[in-house]
Amino acid sequence: MLKIIEKPRLNFWQIWNMSFGFLGIQFGFALQGGFMSRIFQTLGAEKDAIPLLWIAAPLTGLLVQPIVGYLSDRTWHPTFGRRKPFFFIGAVLSTAALFFAPYSSALWMAAGSLWILDASINISMEPFRALVADKLPDSQRSYGFVVQTLIIGIGTWVASNLPWMMTQIGIPNTAEPGIIPDSVKFAFGIGAFVLLSSILFTIFKTEEYPPEDLQIFQRENEESKGFFNGFKEIFKNIAEMPMVMKKLGLVQFFSWFAFFTMWSFATPAITEHIFKSTDTASVAYNDAADSVGNYLGTYxxxxxxxxxxxAFVTSKMKINRKLVHMFSLIAGGFGFILIYYISAPWMLHICFALVGISWASILSMPYAMLSGTVNPKQMGVYMGIFNMFIVIPQIVAALGGINFLYKFLFGEEVIFTMVLAGTSLILAGLCNLLITDRGATHDV
Structure with a gap:
């Protein structure tokens, strides 16, 4: 007889513990997003070549995320659970890649480090998304993803400021031409430690629910066993994805195109437009690049x-996820566009504060909307497939989408990449109007 597990409501600290590993994941992403372009420039990359150097990261995510999601749906061990083995594997590989990335002595080494780092983080990240849906009843899904976003926000702020913090305690932020400054190396080393330790914390502090019927679970896995069967089922799931997921995919496309543009071009755009510095070996440039990290920390x-x-609101009342997400994305779009018009560096805090509202919503609302429309047995694979809508826009951007669009629509100055990011984010917000399924837009 099928054993139905009634999922209990969890308190804040239980949800915090099971999401705490995202602190380390976000340390990795924030250091990668805030400083890999700086590393590329230091190693001699031209501004227009930077997006192409990022191409390995989204390409890897396109392959890794659905495969890991599929495998984690079919994994169960009475001691190690379903998602936790993937947390651990991803944590070990990510830690090594994050530590060694700033020691790259050539562009191909830095691009390779980024590829390994992004692939490894993705191994851990998607099972974390699926874990929230595994553990929480639908009435707590928005709350769970928002708590996860709270942890991500802490990680983004601290990690983005790490090179600046290192400089403040006396670690040099300049080096010989072609050499990564020690402040960046120390920051990445600290990030590697936080990544590993925070994921281990979640592994040891969180219990997973077993399959509802272990015999049926094992029989279904045996029937679908095999490399080609796995790919066949992933493609079948892609073909049969819910309509809500397709509409959310359009929202995600424009959202992540905007943020990939920021990660690729924020440092060259702001150091040149606001700080008037382009010499990567100069004190002025490296001080400005530290400041960019500080401003990125604001978001x-x-x-x-x-x-x-x-988190407070969703714990007390039901919300309209679609409207929250729409207005949050539009706010961030205006934040990006304002960067072009300001002259005083301190005003970047205002711009990135608006971007931060978007970021909080991007990391919670789409997943909450999706989780209410997906078969729980396929949660991992669909979370992985859903993230194809994150990596595809990044691939489009890296293959020339950014360079073509900002020059075609706005002008040759690199600061127009931020205007392009803002325009894309506003379009993402408006695309939410396409989503009408009440199961997606409202808490149950």
């Missing part, structure tokens, strides 16, 4: 506070 800090507000 992490604000996303943390916005997530805290959302």
């Amino acid at each position: 992490g800090l604000v996303s943390m506070f916005f997530a805290l507000i959302l």
Whole structure:
């Protein structure tokens, strides 16, 4: 007889513990997003070549995420659970890649480090998304993803400021031409430690629910066993994805095109437009690049506070996920566009505060909307497939989409990449109007 597990409501600290590993994952992503372009420039990359150097990261995610999701759906061990083995494997590989990335002595080494780092983080990240849906009843899904976003916001803020913090305690932020400064190396080393330790914390502090019927689970896995059967089922799931997922995919496309543009071009755009510095070996450039990390940290800090507000609200009442997401994305779009018009560096805090509102929503609302429309037995693979809508826009951007669009629509100056990011984010917000399924837009 099928044993139905009634999922109990969890308290804040139980949800915090099972999501805490995302602190380390976000340390990795924030250091990668905030400083890999700086590393590329230091090693001699031209500005227009930077997106192409990022191409390995989304290409890897396109392959890794659905495969890991599929495998984690079919994994169960009475001691290690379903998702936790993937947390551990990803954590070990990510830690090594994050530590060694700033020691690259050539562009191909830095691009390779980014590829390994992104692939490894993806091994851990998607099972974390699926774990929230595994553990929480639908009435707590928004709350669970928002708490996860709160942790991500903390990680973004601290990690983005790490090179600046290292400089403040006396670690040099300049080096010989072609050499990565020690402040960046120390920051990546700290990030590697936090990544591994925070994921281990979640592994040891979280219990997973077993399959509802272990015999049926094992029989279904045996029937679908095999490399080609796995790919066949993934493609079948892609073909049969819910309509809500397709509509959310359009929202995700424009959202992540915007953020990939920011990660690729924020450092060259802001150091050149606001700080008037382009010499990567100069003190002025490296001080400016540290400051960019500080301003990027603002979006992490604000996303943390916005997530805290959302966590309080979603714990007390039901929300319209679609409207929250739409207005949050539009706010971030205006934040990006304002970067072009400001002259005082401190005003970047205002711009990135608006971006932080978008970031908090991007990391919670789409997943909450999706989780209410997906078969729980396929949660991992669908979370992985859903993230194809994250990596595809990044691939489009890296293969020339950014360079063509900002020059075609706005002008040759690299600061127009931020205007392009803002325009894309506003389009993402408006695409939410396509989503009408009440099961996706409202908490149950």
